[in-house]
Amino acid sequence: GAGVSQSPSNKVTEKGKDVELRCDPISGHTALYWYRQSLGQGLEFLIYFQGNSAPDKSGLPSDRFSAERTGGSVSTLTIQRTQQEDSAVYLCASRNHRGVATEAFFGQGTRLTVV
């Protein structure tokens, strides 16, 4: 595809359930970021993948959050035992980090609502 694709676009889940959010980055992009944006707030960094390096998980808010990136391409963000405060838009971005300054491309996000 031409851009970063995220699915689902909207997800409503019951408190305590697990959810998986998917991100398909732009083909060939080596870097992938996950962010969270609560209503009316700025973007909160969650996790970063770069090639085969160990991911930077420093932004994950709790051990209920995890993410993986299979084959250096698709990424899945998993939230276990969801809480109401997890309600937010989860944004994924990819970027080509091969040696020069490049921009990140964002998907349209997954709006998660925990009820």
Add this chain to the structure above:
Amino acid sequence: DAKTTQPTSMDCAEGRAANLPCNHSTISGNEYVYWYRQIHSQGPQYIIHGLKNNETNEMASLIITEDRKSSTLILPHATLRDTAVYYCIVSRTGANNLFFGTGTRLTVIP
């Protein structure tokens, strides 16, 4: 990566130039200045970036001061569709985070 300071909000009349300032006084020599914007309910959109020279593309111009401690994004003829939150970010190549801050909410007024 260095952090940035931007005004919380600005208004601009439609058809006029919008000048959005950004302070990045702790920028390092290998850090670029990036601008993104986020229109309501959409993912952030890249606008422009630069290192030390002024840059221009079809969307905007970026003016970086000689000491690189501040920059200005210029939208030459603002339209209603330019109403958005504008983020100024400084980042080195290969950075593991793009720190967005709170940005400037630009409202273009008819």
